[in-house]
Amino acid sequence: MKRYLIGLITVLGGLLLAAPVYAQAGEAVGHSTEKTTMWAAITSGFAMAIASAGCGMAQGKAAAAACEGLARNPGARPGIQFALILALVLIESMALYTLAIIILQVVPKIS
Numbered sequence: 001m002k003r004y005l006i007g008l009i010t011v012l013g014g015l016l017l018a019a020p021v022y023a024q025a026g027e028a029v030g031h032s033t034e035k036t037t038m039w040a041a042i043t044s045g046f047a048m049a050i051a052s053a054g055c056g057m058a059q060g061k062a063a064a065a066a067c068e069g070l071a072r073n074p075g076a077r078p079g080i081q082f083a084l085i086l087a088l089v090l091i092e093s094m095a096l097y098t099l100a101i102i103i104l105q106v107v108p109k110i111s
Contacts, residue, residue, distance in 0.1 A: 037109045044102040051098035058091045 066084040070077060 040106050040109055044106050048095075048098055048102060051095045055091050055095045060090055062087045062091065 039060045062084060066080050
């Protein structure tokens with residue numbers, strides 16, 4: 001328990017000390033807005049790919065677990081079906097939130 005507490009304090013301390021590094025403006029450091037726009041578009045593609053892959057794997061695992069649960073206990077179908085649909089909706093919302101953030105961040109910079 002003590003090891004986890006020390007690790008948590010170390011991580012939080014590192015995050016608090018690293019925050020000022022990211023607070024600088026792009027023009028103050030010497031980055032141009034064209035490069036920033038290009039990198040925002042490229043990294044948004046990677047972010048959407050990672051979110052979609054995570055959603056696909058999670059949905060597959062949820063569906064497999066629901067099928068296994070139905071095979072073991074067919075009488076529990078209504079509860080399993082409700083839990084499966086709720087889980088799939090929440091999993092899919094991760095990709096939709098990622099898409100919404102990408103649209104809010106990238107589209108204004110391009111146009």
